[in-house]
Amino acid sequence: MKAIITVIGKDTTGIIYNVSKVLSKLKVNIEDISQTVMQGEYFTMLMLVKIDEKECSFKDVKEALSDLGKNMNLSIQIQKEDIFDAMHKI
Amino acid sequence: MIYKDIIETIKMIEEENLDIRTTTLGISLLDCFSDDYKKTSKKIYDKITSISKDLVKTANQVGDEFGISIVNKRLSVTPISLAHAKSVDEYLEIAKVLDKAAKDVGVDILGGYSALVQKGMTKSDEIFFDSIPYVLEATDNVCSSVNVASTKTGINFDAIKKLGHIIKKTAYLTRENESFGCAKFVVFANAVEDNPFMAGAFHGVGEGECVINVGVSGPGVVKTALENMQGATLDEVAEVIKKTAFKITRAGQLIGNEVSKRIGVPFGILDLSLAPTPELGDSVAQILEVMGLERCGTHGSTAALAMLTDAVKKGGIMASGNVGGLSGAFIPVSEDNRMIAAVEDKALNIDKLEAMTSVCSVGLDMIAIPGDTPESTISAIIADEISIGVINNKTTAVRVIPAYGKKEGEMADWGGLFGVAPVMSVNPYSSEDFVNRGGRIPAPVHSFKN
Numbered sequence: 001m002k003a004i005i006t007v008i009g010k011d012t013t014g015i016i017y018n019v020s021k022v023l024s025k026l027k028v029n030i031e032d033i034s035q036t037v038m039q040g041e042y043f044t045m046l047m048l049v050k051i052d053e054k055e056c057s058f059k060d061v062k063e064a065l066s067d068l069g070k071n072m073n074l075s076i077q078i079q080k081e082d083i084f085d086a087m088h089k090i
Numbered sequence: 091m092i093y094k095d096i097i098e099t100i101k102m103i104e105e106e107n108l109d110i111r112t113t114t115l116g117i118s119l120l121d122c123f124s125d126d127y128k129k130t131s132k133k134i135y136d137k138i139t140s141i142s143k144d145l146v147k148t149a150n151q152v153g154d155e156f157g158i159s160i161v162n163k164r165l166s167v168t169p170i171s172l173a174h175a176k177s178v179d180e181y182l183e184i185a186k187v188l189d190k191a192a193k194d195v196g197v198d199i200l201g202g203y204s205a206l207v208q209k210g211m212t213k214s215d216e217i218f219f220d221s222i223p224y225v226l227e228a229t230d231n232v233c234s235s236v237n238v239a240s241t242k243t244g245i246n247f248d249a250i251k252k253l254g255h256i257i258k259k260t261a262y263l264t265r266e267n268e269s270f271g272c273a274k275f276v277v278f279a280n281a282v283e284d285n286p287f288m289a290g291a292f293h294g295v296g297e298g299e300c301v302i303n304v305g306v307s308g309p310g311v312v313k314t315a316l317e318n319m320q321g322a323t324l325d326e327v328a329e330v331i332k333k334t335a336f337k338i339t340r341a342g343q344l345i346g347n348e349v350s351k352r353i354g355v356p357f358g359i360l361d362l363s364l365a366p367t368p369e370l371g372d373s374v375a376q377i378l379e380v381m382g383l384e385r386c387g388t389h390g391s392t393a394a395l396a397m398l399t400d401a402v403k404k405g406g407i408m409a410s411g412n413v414g415g416l417s418g419a420f421i422p423v424s425e426d427n428r429m430i431a432a433v434e435d436k437a438l439n440i441d442k443l444e445a446m447t448s449v450c451s452v453g454l455d456m457i458a459i460p461g462d463t464p465e466s467t468i469s470a471i472i473a474d475e476i477s478i479g480v481i482n483n484k485t486t487a488v489r490v491i492p493a494y495g496k497k498e499g500e501m502a503d504w505g506g507l508f509g510v511a512p513v514m515s516v517n518p519y520s521s522e523d524f525v526n527r528g529g530r531i532p533a534p535v536h537s538f539k540n
Contacts, residue, residue, distance in 0.1 A: 079157030088095040
């Protein structure tokens with residue numbers, strides 16, 4: 001299952017490291033990554049990931065990311081890729 | 091995938107309250123009705139609970155995966171007047187069973203305690219009408235509606251005459267709770283059979299065994315899109331509304347299909363209606379204000395709402411092959427905080443609301459009126475609104491609450507999704523002799539299309 005992870009929050013050290021660590025533990029593969037710091041302060045990152053449902057469920061990934069988000073004071077969302085396709089492609 | 095598209099979607103969901111307003115599972119009860127109401131009740135309970143047992147769980151799961159919440163999970167059933175019960179008590183028992191079934195499967199509301207009497211009433215319809223106030227008092231989650239007119243049949247004025255009394259009685263029976271019973275009851279002209287929104291949802295007799303209908307909303311998203319359009323011409327504004335409606339509809343279509351697939355019930359229609367909630371920024375009136383009106387209700391409001399409704403429909407139709415229901419814009423007063431402000435500032439009154447309903451998707455919705463409003467005046471308010479629907483070949487509806495013991499300017503507070511309504515004044519002159527005539531208003535000339 002492919003999904004998009006979005007991470008938004010105040011820039012600080014170790015965001016990519018910590019998100020990747022969580023994903024790697026759950027055997028979620030990162031296929032694409034794009035990141036920018038807006039106005040020199042707000043960190044935004046998009047990741048296209050592939051979840052191997054034999055290794056872990058969507059819910060596990062969502063919960064692990066949400067816990068990390070709380071600890072690091074970031075907004076971390078994960079959504080199936082289809083929603084973006086549906087809304088922005090004719 | 092383009093970066094800005096993803097960020098736009100995330101913003102719509104996180105900041106602009108984009109959500110799937112409801113997934114409504116429609117269930118046909120035609121095969122449950124028998125001449126023994128006890129048997130009928132048992133069959134109804136068994137059928138509802140078995141078909142909808144996974145609805146709430148599945149909807150939550152799908153919402154979670156796509157990151158867009160499905161706020162309400164609801165049921166609609168075949169109009170219960172077709173159960174042909176023999177007394178008010180029998181109807182009441184059936185309604186209590188509906189209430190219990192809705193609670194047991196965990197849905198928010200069940201609609202379909204309804205009757206279709208646009209041409210005339212059967213004996214059991216009359217008993218059904220008498221049962222409505224008691225049902226609205228005795229149940230928590232059951233919504234009721236009646237269709238009293240259609241463009242094809244004209245207006246059943248005898249039914250409208252009775253409804254003034256029924257609404258007042260409901261207000262009295264639920265007086266401890268700000269006459270809340272009336273908020274669960276709608277009177278329709280040209281009712282649609284696949285509307286997923288409450289309180290008017292029912293599963294039409296022309297529908298299949300069961301069906302998933304989805305209601306999408308998102309006034310906040312439209313408002314934000316228009317905020318960046320200062321100085322733009324109205325055709326440019328209409329274009330942006332259309333594009334925004336397209337995106338919202340596509341999200342709804344995706345979610346609806348997924349829920350339908352997972353619970354194994356066919357997908358029916360998608361209803362894209364800009365429906366406000368009491369939450370800040372989730373207001374239809376505010377869209378009109380962003381377009382350049384100082385307050386909703388001032389001159390120009392009808393034109394702005396007409397354009398909004400039309401543009402929403404155009405975007406929706408392009409986005410989904412199954413657009414149905416009411417699709418357009420709702421203007422319930424108590425559920426829209428800018429609408430409430432407009433009433434308090436005396437910018438909006440019941441007459442202007444009536445004019446606005448001739449161009450939006452429903453009607454006089456969630457309006458509190460003084461508790462001492464005469465029955466005949468309520469019937470006449472219904473008659474006016476229903477005539478707009480019949481002549482203009484559209485759905486119109488009335489959901490007014492004569493708040494027991496309250497006067498103009500006081501507030502009726504129902505909490506939650508139903509919101510707070512300032513009591514609005516009605517015309518003090520009598521309509522009694524007109525309403526008492528009863529009978530029928532014949533179908534308009536343009537209904538003869540055969």
